[in-house]
Amino acid sequence: AQSVSQHNHHVILSEAASLELGCNYSYGGTVNLFWYVQYPGQHLQLLLKYFSGDPLVKGIKGFEAEFIKSKFSFNLRKPSVQWSDTAEYFCAVTEPYGNKLVFGAGTILRVKS
Amino acid sequence: NAGVMQNPRHLVRRRGQEARLRCSPMKGHSHVYWYRQLPEEGLKFMVYLQKENIIDESGMPKERFSAEFPKEGPSILRIQQVVRGDSAAYFCASSPDRASGYTFGSGTRLTVV
Numbered sequence: 001a002q003s004v005s006q007h008n009h010h011v012i013l014s015e016a017a018s019l020e021l022g023c024n025y026s027y028g029g030t031v032n033l034f035w036y037v038q039y040p041g042q043h044l045q046l047l048l049k050y051f052s053g054d055p056l057v058k059g060i061k062g063f064e065a066e067f068i069k070s071k072f073s074f075n076l077r078k079p080s081v082q083w084s085d086t087a088e089y090f091c092a093v094t095e096p097y098g099n100k101l102v103f104g105a106g107t108i109l110r111v112k113s
Numbered sequence: 114n115a116g117v118m119q120n121p122r123h124l125v126r127r128r129g130q131e132a133r134l135r136c137s138p139m140k141g142h143s144h145v146y147w148y149r150q151l152p153e154e155g156l157k158f159m160v161y162l163q164k165e166n167i168i169d170e171s172g173m174p175k176e177r178f179s180a181e182f183p184k185e186g187p188s189i190l191r192i193q194q195v196v197r198g199d200s201a202a203y204f205c206a207s208s209p210d211r212a213s214g215y216t217f218g219s220g221t222r223l224t225v226v
Binding site: 034103 | 154155156215216217
């Protein structure tokens with residue numbers, strides 16, 4: 001079965017620091033990849049997604065992610081975080097035309113002002 | 114577009130009672146997914162429905178849990194005879210088709226006392 005691993009459960013950064021959150025998945029075939037963000041007390045929002053094409057994907061709020069097929073990875077990056085980026089971040093994977101998203105356990109990011 | 118609407122936002126039930134969670138998908142979305150988020154864990158897939166049909170219920174516990182998505186009205190996730198271990202956040206998502214990303218609702222936080 002498909003599984004998704006997020007390397008760090010908690011990350012603490014100072015404002016303006018660079019961010020990279022790791023995500024690896026297990027499925028060896030073609031996949032669709034997503035990053036979702038959940039701000040405190042709110043629902044999940046889509047940050048960005050990759051279906052095909054350019055493996056460097058730009059999302060909202062200055063986030064980007066790079067799909068590296070050979071490493072089964074889809075790491076999330078942001079060059080300079082802000083206090084308002086404090087949230088929980090989830091990586092998710094689905095097979096094309098598959099029934100369900102498989103989520104990682106999430107990474108809680110706290111940005112110190 | 115109102116987005117995916119879930120109600121109630123918070124639900125408290127005593128052990129042995131029934132819990133009914135409602136989800137109205139986005140306008141034009143005929144695919145509905147239910148996920149459960151336990152403390153310190155990521156979202157776990159429960160069930161995928163289209164109008165009047167259960168497509169994939171591989172994540173549903175075999176007993177006490179059921180889901181429906183009638184021709185008219187919201188999707189309902191029903192938990193009979195709730196136990197403390199059912200306490201979690203239950204999220205609904207919808208999509209217009211199987212290939213698109215999901216839009217999530219705000220979730221229902223169920224507490225069993």
